[in-house]
Amino acid sequence: MSLLHRVPDEPSDAELDAIEAEWPLIAAELDLLDAEISILNADDRGGPTVLDWRRLRRAEAQVTRVAVELASTATVRKAVA
Structure with a gap:
């Protein structure tokens, strides 16, 4: 495999x-x-409760x-930059 197509093993600082x-x-x-998921599985418990909803x-x-x-934070960053 060529070094040009090598995928880095770890994310970059910018990605992190x-x-x-x-x-x-x-x-x-x-x-x-x-x-x-809790709502979908509520049938096992007799249906979703008020607290589930x-x-x-x-x-x-x-x-x-x-x-x-x-x-809004991204918009402010773009406006400042």
């Missing part, structure tokens, strides 16, 4: 910084996924809040 900056959104999306709505709202915050 990007992941760290997006981590709050990643965590919020994982919480949302967990709430969705509340958890889902809160997780959806958190994803929205974090996404807006990240988008």
Whole structure:
């Protein structure tokens, strides 16, 4: 294999910084996924409870809040740069 096509074994510092900056959104999306899975598996418990639906709505709202915050932060960075 040519050295030109070699894939690095580890992410670069810039890639790690990007992941760290997006981590709050990643965590919020994982919480949302967990709430969705809980709703899907609720049939085993007799159906979703009021708390299951509340958890889902809160997780959806958190994803929205974090996404807006990240988008506004990115917009400010672009305007400053």
